[in-house]
Amino acid sequence: MQSFQFSRSGDLQSAYSAYRTADAEAADAAHSHSQYLAGGTTLLDLMKLGVMRPERVVDINDLDRTNAGLVEFAGNRLQLGALTRMSDVSDHPDVRREFPVIAQSLQLAASAQIRNMASLGGNVLQRTRCSYFRDTSYSNCNKREPGSGCAALDGINRPHAILGTSERCIATYPGDFAQALIALDAQVEVMGRNGSRELPFAKLHRPPGQTPHLETTLAPGELITAFRITRAPFTRRSLFLKVRDRESYEFALASAAVALDLNGDIVKQARIALGGVATVPWRAHEAEASLFNRRLDDTAVRHAADVAFADARPRQHNAFKVELGKRTLMRALRQAGDMEI
Amino acid sequence: MSTAAPEPKENMGKPEPRIDGRLKVTGEARYGSDFPVANPAYAFLVTSAIAKGRITAMNLTEAKAVPGVLEIFYHANIGELKNGSELKMIEYRSGGGGPTSSIQDFGPEIKYGGQIIALVVAETFEAAREAAHRVHVTYQAEQPSATFDSPGVSEEDISKQKDVPQAGDAEAAYGAAQVKLEAEYETPTQHHNPIELFTTTCVWQDEELTIYEPSQFMYGLKANAAKKMGIDIAKVHAVSPFVGGAFGSKAQFSPRTGLVALAARRLNRPVKLVATRDQGFTIQTYRAETRQRIRIGAQRDGKITSFIHEGWEVTSRPDPYSVAGVEDSARLYGFGAVKTRVSLVHADRNTPGFMRSPPVVPYIYALESAMDELAIKLNMDPVELRRINDSQTDATGKQWSSRSLMKCYDEASERFGWSKRSPEPGSMRDGDWLIGWGCASAVYPTHVGAAAARVLLTADGKARVQIAAHDLGTGAYTVIGQIAAEELGIPLSSVSVELGDSNLPPAPVAGGSNTTASACSAVMKACEAIRSRLSAPVPTQSDNTVGSNTGVRQPNLEESFGRLGVGAIEEYAEYLPPGGKPDSIKNLYAGTPFLTGGSKG
Numbered sequence: 006m007q008s009f010q011f012s013r014s015g016d017l018q019s020a021y022s023a024y025r026t027a028d029a030e031a032a033d034a035a036h037s038h039s040q041y042l043a044g045g046t047t048l049l050d051l052m053k054l055g056v057m058r059p060e061r062v063v064d065i066n067d068l069d070r071t072n073a074g075l076v077e078f079a080g081n082r083l084q085l086g087a088l089t090r091m092s093d094v095s096d097h098p099d100v101r102r103e104f105p106v107i108a109q110s111l112q113l114a115a116s117a118q119i120r121n122m123a124s125l126g127g128n129v130l131q132r133t134r135c136s137y138f139r140d141t142s143y144s145n146c147n148k149r150e151p152g153s154g155c156a157a158l159d160g161i162n163r164p165h166a167i168l169g170t171s172e173r174c175i176a177t178y179p180g181d182f183a184q185a186l187i188a189l190d191a192q193v194e195v196m197g198r199n200g201s202r203e204l205p206f207a208k209l210h211r212p213p214g215q216t217p218h219l220e221t222t223l224a225p226g227e228l229i230t231a232f233r234i235t236r237a238p239f240t241r242r243s244l245f246l247k248v249r250d251r252e253s254y255e256f257a258l259a260s261a262a263v264a265l266d267l268n269g270d271i272v273k274q275a276r277i278a279l280g281g282v283a284t285v286p287w288r289a290h291e292a293e294a295s296l297f298n299r300r301l302d303d304t305a306v307r308h309a310a311d312v313a314f315a316d317a318r319p320r321q322h323n324a325f326k327v328e329l330g331k332r333t334l335m336r337a338l339r340q341a342g343d344m345e346i
Numbered sequence: 347m348s349t350a351a352p353e354p355k356e357n358m359g360k361p362e363p364r365i366d367g368r369l370k371v372t373g374e375a376r377y378g379s380d381f382p383v384a385n386p387a388y389a390f391l392v393t394s395a396i397a398k399g400r401i402t403a404m405n406l407t408e409a410k411a412v413p414g415v416l417e418i419f420y421h422a423n424i425g426e427l428k429n430g431s432e433l434k435m436i437e438y439r440s441g442g443g444g445p446t447s448s449i450q451d452f453g454p455e456i457k458y459g460g461q462i463i464a465l466v467v468a469e470t471f472e473a474a475r476e477a478a479h480r481v482h483v484t485y486q487a488e489q490p491s492a493t494f495d496s497p498g499v500s501e502e503d504i505s506k507q508k509d510v511p512q513a514g515d516a517e518a519a520y521g522a523a524q525v526k527l528e529a530e531y532e533t534p535t536q537h538h539n540p541i542e543l544f545t546t547t548c549v550w551q552d553e554e555l556t557i558y559e560p561s562q563f564m565y566g567l568k569a570n571a572a573k574k575m576g577i578d579i580a581k582v583h584a585v586s587p588f589v590g591g592a593f594g595s596k597a598q599f600s601p602r603t604g605l606v607a608l609a610a611r612r613l614n615r616p617v618k619l620v621a622t623r624d625q626g627f628t629i630q631t632y633r634a635e636t637r638q639r640i641r642i643g644a645q646r647d648g649k650i651t652s653f654i655h656e657g658w659e660v661t662s663r664p665d666p667y668s669v670a671g672v673e674d675s676a677r678l679y680g681f682g683a684v685k686t687r688v689s690l691v692h693a694d695r696n697t698p699g700f701m702r703s704p705p706v707v708p709y710i711y712a713l714e715s716a717m718d719e720l721a722i723k724l725n726m727d728p729v730e731l732r733r734i735n736d737s738q739t740d741a742t743g744k745q746w747s748s749r750s751l752m753k754c755y756d757e758a759s760e761r762f763g764w765s766k767r768s769p770e771p772g773s774m775r776d777g778d779w780l781i782g783w784g785c786a787s788a789v790y791p792t793h794v795g796a797a798a799a800r801v802l803l804t805a806d807g808k809a810r811v812q813i814a815a816h817d818l819g820t821g822a823y824t825v826i827g828q829i830a831a832e833e834l835g836i837p838l839s840s841v842s843v844e845l846g847d848s849n850l851p852p853a854p855v856a857g858g859s860n861t862t863a864s865a866c867s868a869v870m871k872a873c874e875a876i877r878s879r880l881s882a883p884v885p886t887q888s889d890n891t892v893g894s895n896t897g898v899r900q901p902n903l904e905e906s907f908g909r910l911g912v913g914a915i916e917e918y919a920e921y922l923p924p925g926g927k928p929d930s931i932k933n934l935y936a937g938t939p940f941l942t943g944g945s946k947g
Contacts, residue, residue: 140395
């Protein structure tokens with residue numbers, strides 16, 4: 006990897022300043038010369054591959070001694086510090102009991118070693134696994150080199166997205182946890198130049214559109230500090246279902262984060278997010294609406310799945326994801342309906 | 347000893363902790379890239395981003411500017427591989443023991459995706475990697491013909507060369523059969539990319555080359571490296587005491603080894619290469635995809651009168667690598683008549699290679715799937731169909747050396763409660779899950795090869811066993827130690843075992859599951875010779891367990907050594923299996939193993 010400057014910061018202000026010193030001119034996060042380092046499970050890999058080439062790396066692991074390192078459940082609100090590790094949260098008894106979809110999305114991801122290292126903030130910002138993005142011997146990747154084209158469009162695109170794609174990029178958003186957050190209407194706390202701000206998690210990621218190199222709405226140097234989730238009638242009846250080529254240490258081909266509030270078998274509220282099939286954490290609002298006030302039977306579940314994938318745009322090798330994604334969602338909804346809470 | 351270990355069965359070893367287990371779990375076991383060498387330079391491979399075409403330019407300016415880069419080796423400064431050049435071509439051998447492929451050059455022609463095209467050498471691994479990412483290659487790409495049905499692949503029927511089994515008039519018998527089944531099957535490409543990455547470290551000293559590299563065949567690595575570098579075989583020393591998994595991928599000689607040896611010689615310093623996980627998928631061999639067509643003719647009572655099995659296997663353009671598993675499928679049951687055919691499909695690919703039961707896995711999968719489909723067609727229990735066709739001889743009249751298939755099925759049926767099986771799809775449940783029960787037969791040929799070993803017994807009752815066999819994680823160290831302990835009548839803890847070094851007496855390639863039979867036979871012979879020199883009483887055994895010292899009478903070593911007036915006895919022994927020729931061991935020293943067994947044995 007190329008040489009870089011390294012510093013370590015134990016408080017938010019100095020972390021932000023250190024990041025911006027190498028980076029004062031950057032117009033957007035994609036042109037930033039700095040990177041924050043937490044668990045390193047994405048950044049270090051991509052630096053070794055020559056895909057990410059920061060000039061300055063700011064280690065923020067010491068922030069875990071601040072509020073960013075805490076998990077708190079008080080009143081109806083769960084606050085997850087951005088520096089908490091995936092394994093701490095997936096094993097947390099309050100999270101497991103009250104928000105099973107969150108615990109499961111973390112538990113099913115990566116390997117035990119990675120879950121022990123990876124922070125929640127880094128987790129939601131992990132980069133795509135598109136092999137054309139990760140292999141610099143392919144010169145055409147709009148995400149890596151804006152305007153260079155997309156080798157995946159007509160390449161081996163079996164793992165690629167069918168929802169939220171553009172003619173510039175079909176790379177799949179790889180994470181699991183983000184689907185749980187978006188399904189539960191989580192909020193994100195962000196620290197930047199003007200102190201902290203809060204935004205809906207659904208506003209954090211940007212669909213590729215014409216600018217696939219811009220993956221989030223974060224300004225250069227802005228740092229996620231916490232996620233907030235509010236307990237709701239549907240949060241206990243929630244689950245994460247992940248379908249993949251092998252049952253461990255693998256990314257999703259299709260996943261579904263679902264949460265239901267039922268009155269008997271009538272759906273009062275449904276929350277659905279889809280993973281492994283979309284370019285960003287994907288909320289299926291129309292599918293949710295289709296279930297409203299309906300009996301959760303096979304017809305309703307099948308209809309919801311059809312609605313969720315109505316706009317799917319498969320390519321040569323990933324057409325199977327339409328049916329797989331539907332079946333994954335159908336099974337998730339049925340299982341959630343059968344949960345004893 | 348582990349309390350979880352099972353009781354030894356008849357003719358099986360006593361459960362002992364692996365003698366190398368502690369080394370491995372404490373990280374002290376030295377794998378190829380762990381060996382310390384003086385002042386090493388670090389190498390990183392550049393591989394082709396296209397699958398067919400030509401390199402038209404390689405811009406190295408940016409790469410060479412990375413601090414610490416020593417040299418970049420590529421086609422322009424390596425030159426063509428021919429007689430008199432620094433790197434020679436080695437002739438491909440489809441039976442193994444040679445190079446992984448006839449494709450041994452590093453460009454400018456690109457013959458498969460991920461072909462090695464350059465080796466960057468630098469003061470650090472990080473600098474080499476960074477420079478490798480800064481090598482800019484311009485290609486003139488062509489459309490590759492990579493697999494079945496690609497326009498431009500060529501098909502070659504190799505049934506005659508492989509002498510695949512034929513018996514009776516299978517076509518006529520199929521035509522006349524009461525029940526006919528025709529089915530086609532495919533198996534995918536599979537990669538043997540084991541935990542231990544593909545590594546090579548080369549050190550030249552006084553015109554001698556030492557290679558540290560994970561290997562399944564020390565003498566093959568030694569002999570092929572000598573050919574590749576054009577030097578005397580005596581000038582090569584190959585070292586590989588531990589191998590972190592191989593599965594066939596480390597049995598043949600890889601082009602990377604010559605490239606690293608060349609770099610080490612030109613730079614006059616040790617060079618260490620650790621290929622990446624990704625590169626391991628293209629720079630080594632793999633199990634190629636197959637297509638198969640099976641036709642079975644049967645009587646209504648289930649007796650099979652005709653078995654016709656045809657296979658197509660993908661390989662590289664130049665090499666006739668094939669697995670031809672009809673050799674096994676045609677013999678698994680007492681088919682009335684047999685016709686088999688195997689064809690290669692030459693494509694723009696690296697040459698495939700031996701991977702975990704190369705012939706058996708794809709071909710028996712197809713046969714057993716067809717047997718199940720036939721059982722459905724006959725409305726017959728699939729175990730009963732196999733029973734009706736069970737036979738101690740195959741259609742060619744060849745006898746099985748051992749066969750307990752129906753005994754296995756009957757015991758399994760009993761334990762499983764097979765009689766409770768319902769064949770109707772969706773009719774069996776386990777909680778929320780719909781389940782189904784099925785059965786399949788498996789077969790594997792037994793192999794044994796020529797081997798040599800040296801055993802030293804000292805008067806203090808300690809033994810040292812030396813053989814260039816290979817422990818790929820299989821437990822070879824322990825079982826070889828157990829054999830020596832039992833034969834010499836000393837505890838296992840008094841035996842040290844040395845493997846994986848070409849300075850030791852040769853063992854065959856660790857392939858085809860032959861190591862225990864071959865290496866232990868040579869070790870036994872050496873131990874017998876020591877015993878007879880000691881004139882010790884022959885051990886008497888109270889049971890058949892191998893490696894158990896119970897019942898072995900301890901020779902009185904003190905008395906024997908005292909009588910002989912020596913401090914140690916060393917014996918070298920050669921083992922030649924049935925069918926071995928007098929020059930088998932001589933050839934083994936030169937890198938050509940002799941293996942026998944299976945249907946040809």
